[in-house]
Amino acid sequence: MxxxxxxLSVGTELLLxxxxxSDAQDLSRELSALGLNVLYHSVxxxxxxxxxxxxxxxxxxxxxLITTGGLGPTCDDLTKQTLAxxxxxxxxxxxxxxxxxxxxxxxxxxxxxxxxxxQAYLPEGCDILDNAWGTAPGCAFExxxxxxxxxxxxxxECLPMFRERAVxxxxxxxxxxxxxxxxxxxxxxxSAVEALLRDRMNQLTNPTLAPYAxxxxxxxxxxxxxxxxxxxxxxxxxxxxxxxxxxxxxVYGADVSxxxxxxxxxARARGLTLGTAESCTGGLVAKRLTDVPGAASAFLGxxxxxxxxxxxxxxxxxxxxxxxxxxxxxxxxxxxxxxxRRVLGCDLAMSVTGVAGPDPDERGNPVGLVYVALAxxxxxxxxxxNLASPGARRDRIxxxxxxxxxxMARRWLAGK
Amino acid sequence: MxxxxxxLSVGTELLLxxxxxSDAQDLSRELSALGLNVLYHSVxxxxxxxxxxxxxxxxxxxxxLITTGGLGPTCDDLTKQTLAxxxxxxxxxxxxxxxxxxxxxxxxxxxxxxxxxxQAYLPEGCDILDNAWGTAPGCAFExxxxxxxxxxxxxxECLPMFRERAVxxxxxxxxxxxxxxxxxxxxxxxSAVEALLRDRMNQLTNPTLAPYAxxxxxxxxxxxxxxxxxxxxxxxxxxxxxxxxxxxxxVYGADVSxxxxxxxxxARARGLTLGTAESCTGGLVAKRLTDVPGAASAFLGxxxxxxxxxxxxxxxxxxxxxxxxxxxxxxxxxxxxxxxRRVLGCDLAMSVTGVAGPDPDERGNPVGLVYVALAxxxxxxxxxxNLASPGARRDRIxxxxxxxxxxMARRWLAGK
Numbered sequence: 001m002x003x004x005x006x007x008l009s010v011g012t013e014l015l016l017x018x019x020x021x022s023d024a025q026d027l028s029r030e031l032s033a034l035g036l037n038v039l040y041h042s043v044x045x046x047x048x049x050x051x052x053x054x055x056x057x058x059x060x061x062x063x064x065l066i067t068t069g070g071l072g073p074t075c076d077d078l079t080k081q082t083l084a085x086x087x088x089x090x091x092x093x094x095x096x097x098x099x100x101x102x103x104x105x106x107x108x109x110x111x112x113x114x115x116x117x118x119q120a121y122l123p124e125g126c127d128i129l130d131n132a133w134g135t136a137p138g139c140a141f142e143x144x145x146x147x148x149x150x151x152x153x154x155x156x157e158c159l160p161m162f163r164e165r166a167v168x169x170x171x172x173x174x175x176x177x178x179x180x181x182x183x184x185x186x187x188x189x190x191s192a193v194e195a196l197l198r199d200r201m202n203q204l205t206n207p208t209l210a211p212y213a214x215x216x217x218x219x220x221x222x223x224x225x226x227x228x229x230x231x232x233x234x235x236x237x238x239x240x241x242x243x244x245x246x247x248x249x250x251v252y253g254a255d256v257s258x259x260x261x262x263x264x265x266x267a268r269a270r271g272l273t274l275g276t277a278e279s280c281t282g283g284l285v286a287k288r289l290t291d292v293p294g295a296a297s298a299f300l301g302x303x304x305x306x307x308x309x310x311x312x313x314x315x316x317x318x319x320x321x322x323x324x325x326x327x328x329x330x331x332x333x334x335x336x337x338x339x340x341r342r343v344l345g346c347d348l349a350m351s352v353t354g355v356a357g358p359d360p361d362e363r364g365n366p367v368g369l370v371y372v373a374l375a376x377x378x379x380x381x382x383x384x385x386n387l388a389s390p391g392a393r394r395d396r397i398x399x400x401x402x403x404x405x406x407x408m409a410r411r412w413l414a415g416k
Numbered sequence: 417m418x419x420x421x422x423x424l425s426v427g428t429e430l431l432l433x434x435x436x437x438s439d440a441q442d443l444s445r446e447l448s449a450l451g452l453n454v455l456y457h458s459v460x461x462x463x464x465x466x467x468x469x470x471x472x473x474x475x476x477x478x479x480x481l482i483t484t485g486g487l488g489p490t491c492d493d494l495t496k497q498t499l500a501x502x503x504x505x506x507x508x509x510x511x512x513x514x515x516x517x518x519x520x521x522x523x524x525x526x527x528x529x530x531x532x533x534x535q536a537y538l539p540e541g542c543d544i545l546d547n548a549w550g551t552a553p554g555c556a557f558e559x560x561x562x563x564x565x566x567x568x569x570x571x572x573e574c575l576p577m578f579r580e581r582a583v584x585x586x587x588x589x590x591x592x593x594x595x596x597x598x599x600x601x602x603x604x605x606x607s608a609v610e611a612l613l614r615d616r617m618n619q620l621t622n623p624t625l626a627p628y629a630x631x632x633x634x635x636x637x638x639x640x641x642x643x644x645x646x647x648x649x650x651x652x653x654x655x656x657x658x659x660x661x662x663x664x665x666x667v668y669g670a671d672v673s674x675x676x677x678x679x680x681x682x683a684r685a686r687g688l689t690l691g692t693a694e695s696c697t698g699g700l701v702a703k704r705l706t707d708v709p710g711a712a713s714a715f716l717g718x719x720x721x722x723x724x725x726x727x728x729x730x731x732x733x734x735x736x737x738x739x740x741x742x743x744x745x746x747x748x749x750x751x752x753x754x755x756x757r758r759v760l761g762c763d764l765a766m767s768v769t770g771v772a773g774p775d776p777d778e779r780g781n782p783v784g785l786v787y788v789a790l791a792x793x794x795x796x797x798x799x800x801x802n803l804a805s806p807g808a809r810r811d812r813i814x815x816x817x818x819x820x821x822x823x824m825a826r827r828w829l830a831g832k
Contacts, residue, residue, distance in 0.1 A: 013628050015454045017445025018637070020438050024459070029433025038431045039466065043440070043457035050455065057473070073607050075618065076626075108805040113611040135607075154629060156812065212434050276699075276720070282706025283692075283699030286720040290698025293774050293810055301726035303719055304692070304702040310717035310760055314730070344726055358709050394709060 003147075003173045005031055005038045006062035008054055010070035010079050011153055012045035023068040023151075023158045030162055034174050035225060036064060046076040055086045059146050064173065066166070069153030071136035073115045079150055080122060080139070087143045089123040094137075097128060101135050129165035133157040140169045147173065179232035180223040183243060186216070186259060186407050187250045193218045196246055200239075207235050209243070216400040217259075220251075252410055259406035260288045260295075266413030267298040267348065274409070275346035276302030277315055277336040279327060279353040280370060285402045300346045305336065315339030326363040327353055330382045333371035341375045348412070349375045350405040354385070357394045368397055372405035376412055383408065419563075419589045421447055421454045422478035424470055426486035426495050427569055428461035439484040439567075439574045446578055450586065451594045451641065452480060462486065464498050471502045475562050480589065482582070485569030487552035489531040495566055496538060496555070503559045505539040510553075513544065517551050545581035549573040556585045563589060595648035596639040599659060602632070602675060602823050603666045609634045612662055616655075623651050625659070632816045633675075636667075668826055675822035676704045676711075682829030683714040683764065690825070691762035692718030693731055693752040695743060695769040696786060701818045716762045721752060731755030742779040743769055746787050746798040753791035764828070765791045766821040770801070773810045784813055788821035792828055799824065 007024050014021055024041045031038050039062060044050045051070075058065045070079030084091050097120035105112035119136045122128060129138035129149075134157040140149045149166050151158050185193055190213040194201070197220075201209050207224035220243060224235035244251050253262045267274050276285045286302040289295050303314050308327055311317040317335040325331065336351035354370025355361045368388025374381050385404055387397045423440050430437055440457045447454050455478055460466045467486075474481045486495030500507050513536035521528035535552045538544060545554035545565075550573040556565045565582050567574050601609055606629040610617065613636075617625050623640035636659060640651035660667050669678045683690050692701045702718040705711050719730050724743055727733040733751040741747065753767035770786025771777045784804025790797050801820055803813045 009457075012626070014441075014457065015444055016448050016637075016639075017441045017443070017454075018628055018635075020436055020441040021457070022436050025430075025433045025436040027433070028431055032432050038433075039461065040470075041425075041430065041437070041457070041459035045455065053477075054456075061469075074610050074627075075614070104805075109802060110605070111608075113607055115611060115614075116607060156809075210434075278699075280706075281703075282711070282715075283694075283702030283718060283720065284706075286699030286722075287697075287703045290696075290700075290720075290722060290814075291811065295698070296722055299698075299722055301720045301722040301730070302699060303730070304699065304706075304717045306702075306706060306712055306715055306717040313761065314717070314719070314759060343730060345729065395707065 003036050003064050004062045005036050005064040005066060006040040006042065006058040007038060007066050007068065008058055009041070009043045009068045009153070010046065010051060011043070012076070014043045015045045022155050023153065026155065026159045027066060027068070027162055030159075030167070031066075033178050033180060033223070034167065034170065035176065035178050036170070036173065046070065046078055048078050048082050051078060051082045052086055055083060059086075063145060064147045064149070064170070066149045066151065068151050068158055071119065071138065071150060071152045073113075073118050073135070077118075083148065083150065084123040087123070087141070087146075087148065089125065089141075089143075091121040092124050094120050094122055094128065097122065097137050100130065100137065104135050127169060129161060129169070131157060131161060132164070133160050138165060140166065176225050176227055177229050177232055178223060178225050179229055179236065180221050181236050181240060182255055183220040183222070183240065183251050184253045184256060184258065185218040185220060185247060185250050186252050186403055188218065188247075190218050193220070193247070197243065200242065204239065207239050209239060216396070216403045249411070249414070252407070257292065258288070259403055259410060261292050263406050263409045263413065264289060264292055264295055264298050266410060270413060272298070272347040272413075273345075274299045275340045275344035275349045277340035277349060277351040278302060278304050279306060279311070279336070280356040281352045281398050281402050282306055284398050285350060285352060285405060288402060288406075300344050303340055303343065311336060315343060326361065326365070328355055328361060328363070328365045328369060328371065330371050330373075330384060333373035333382050334375075334380050337373040337375035338380055347377060348409060350409050351375070352401050352405050354387075354397075354401060356397045356401070370397070370401045370404075372401060372408060374405070374408040374412055381408065418591070419452050419480050420478045421452050421480040421482060422456040422458065422474040423454060423482050423484065424474055425457070425459045425484045425569070426462065426467060427459070430459045431461050438571050439569065442571065442575045443482060443484070443578055446575075446583070447482075448594060450583065451592050452586070452589065462494060464494050467494060467498045468502055471499060475502075479561060480563045480565070480586070482565045482567065484567050484574055487535065487554065487566060487568045489529070489534050489551070493534075499564060499566065500539040503539070503557070503562075503564065505541065505557070505559075507537040508540050510536050510538055510544065513538065513553050516546065516553065520551050543585060545577060545585070547573060547577060548580075549576050554581060556582065592641055592643050593645050593648050594639060594641050595645055595652065596637050597652050597656060598671055599636040599638070599656065599667050600669045600672060600674070601634040601636060601663060601666050602668050602819055604634065604663075605629075606634050609636070609663070613659065616658065620655065623655050625655060632812070632819045665827070665830070668823065673708065674704070675819055675826060677708050679822050679825045679829065680705060680708055680711055680714050682826060686829060688714070688763040688829075689761075690715045691756045691760035691765045693756035693765060693767040694718060694720050695722060695727070695752070696772040697768045697814050697818050698722055700814050701766060701768065701821060704818060704822075716760050719756055719759065727752060731759060742777065742781070744771055744777060744779070744781045744785060744787065746789075746800060749787035749789035749798050750791070750796050753789040754796055757791045763793060764825060766825050767791070768817050768821050770803075770813075770817060772813045772817070786813070786817045786820070788817060788824060790821070790824040790828055797824065
């Protein structure tokens with residue numbers, strides 16, 4: 001029997017548009033990978049009547065109900081109480097949960113206000129989902145054929161709670177093993193990638209092959225279902241080989257977190273160090289490299305030369321060049337990268353200078369005109385990019401620019 | 417009569433978690449600002465039976481139904497057809513829409529495939545919402561007291577279509593005005609803020625006062641409804657004054673995007689320039705400052721001194737100090753800030769050094785130990801932080817550390 005899931009998110013802040021429902025996305029992706037069919041998302045506010053009606057509806061049309069939000073310590077947090085009522089259970093005080101909450105505050109070195117203990121009340125007879133990422137425990141129970149899981153709302157609690165606590169509880173519902181492998185692609189848009197692979201995507205059923213547009217790149221996910229992990233992996237391998245044969249070096253990695261990880265690993269493997277010199281990206285490239293734990297094994301540092309005085313004074317970009325051509329040109333990108341290499345003492349330096357917008361620069365260079373450069377022991381390369389497009393605003397132009405310069409480093413490190 | 421809204425999003429990609437439902441957020445924010453109460457979000461896949469049931473449900477519990485998605489040219493795009501059936505209308509071919517679609521492709525310099533003309537079929541008697549941002553036109557009609565608006569799914573089309581096309585159509589429904597003001601708070605958690613304000617939150621009905629936890633900070637939103645914007649603002653003002661009296665300088669701004677904006681505006685107002693020196697945050701502070709359009713009017717640049725050689729070589733931190741004490745101590749933070757001030761030539765420099773994790777540093781300093789410093793014309797201040805908590809992983813420690821150093825600058829600029 002195939003199980004059907006409804007994700008019910010509770011919170012007026014969602015209905016006011018203050019936050020986006022990223023929990024529903026995160027859980028949907030994870031549930032799909034478990035082989036559970038998510039058929040509905042619904043959102044109601046912090047209103048017991050509407051929440052009750054939504055629970056009854058969900059119960060009538062799905063057999064797994066996962067709620068997010070409304071488990072916190074404030075008077076708006078009504079989820080446990082309302083679901084307990086709907087499923088005919090009492091809320092019971094769990095001293096061990098209270099102790100856990102006290103310990104959490106103690107570990108954080110913070111004062112616990114009394115209202116936090118409200119979080120220790122949970123439906124009678126439920127399985128407690130211990131929250132190591134915040135204060136509100138989750139819970140799970142089965143009642144009359146409906147499997148109910150309640151998770152906290154903050155995304156940085158919801159997703160680990162799902163993975164570490166709910167998945168083991170839900171594993172009773174899943175048959176077989178689902179495995180997936182994600183190839184990451186930079187340098188072609190989603191529709192171009194899809195056009196190249198469309199026939200394969202339509203023909204494949206197990207494994208499946210599906211593209212996902214990410215910020216400035218494309219993910220291709222190959223997902224297989226089998227009795228064992230080994231059998232699933234054996235289904236995936238030939239499809240991966242085939243996709244790599246079609247896309248060539250547009251594929252920059254498999255099951256990696258992104259270009260920064262690949263660049264760091266490439267540098268580490270060759271015993272080389274990295275540095276950055278950034279103007280319009282303003283530290284984003286360095287930030288993304290240092291998002292990766294262990295970045296220090298290859299990344300030495302960077303200079304954010306937002307103003308021309310810093311480009312000249314710290315990186316040694318020619319003052320005359322800056323005066324004559326302005327900051328947005330190929331030569332400045334080149335001198336920034338070479339300057340970073342010298343000043344930081346790194347083997348490989350990436351630089352970015354351009355116009356992120358919202359307005360053209362004072363010389364009339366258009367939004368989206370960006371130069372990226374790579375200074376390496378064997379030379380320096382510059383690339384001119386035009387990242388403008390109708391939907392491309394400041395943040396997207398910065399992300400794309402960062403990806404392009406990281407991709408230059410990736411290709412150099414791969415010997416391309 | 418107050419109108420109630422349901423946003424019904426159609427698309428299997430939402431249920432698979434491939435994309436987040438940003439349309440629901442965007443529209444909710446806009447609808448709330450129009451004084452319309454969004455009571456439900458729901459999502460169904462590209463399945464006519466479930467879509468039909470969702471439409472009937474929405475019709476029974478809301479009087480404005482806004483759909484997103486499923487208007488495109490492929491066989492999965494079922495929204496118009498299904499809603500036309502639910503509301504007893506025929507789909508009619510609109511030659512002027514077909515012409516618009518042809519023109520759109522022509523402007524983009526692309527070939528139009530014939531299936532695109534399916535988008536020119538719209539329900540009989542509807543008002544056409546012309547799509548200047550894509551190919552699929554939207555539509556709107558009223559039937560039996562239900563106001564129906566259908567919008568395309570891609571966020572770059574959905575939001576401008578709503579603002580430019582749906583809002584004029586919906587203006588007939590809006591009574592009164594809803595205004596809100598968001599106070600931003602740094603330095604106390606959500607439950608601590610709520611404990612201080614609980615009685616007020618419970619007593620207030622118009623305006624309402626509600627807290628939202630953000631990354632490392634808290635938002636307090638005051639929302640009022642009145643006949644005019646002026647009357648709503650007059651309801652908000654005394655509540656804002658009261659909250660400020662309770663929270664004091666924990667409130668760092670109202671209707672601002674975050675600490676970076678406040679710091680940039682504070683510096684600009686005093687004619688001062690800013691710079692950064694970052695170790696464990698690795699460029700995050702500079703990146704967040706330069707997220708703000710126009711950052712260049714105060715922010716000169718920064719140094720990401722991830723390795724000790726960069727701290728010593730670029731920022732002039734004492735080599736002896738680094739050897740004796742390591743990179744994570746108050747004196748290094750101080751010398752980094754002073755070095756950045758000197759090297760970048762800025763008036764005010766912020767520095768961060770610490771252990772973001774996942775592991776303690778090589779000297780055994782624990783994850784979460786961070787020093788932030790501010791070098792100003794009148795002195796240099798350092799603060800020791802312990803940002804460890806069970807849920808605080810690398811990314812959160814970095815965000816909190818960045819907030820703390822930005823808050824130091826904010827307070828100095830405000831003369832505190």
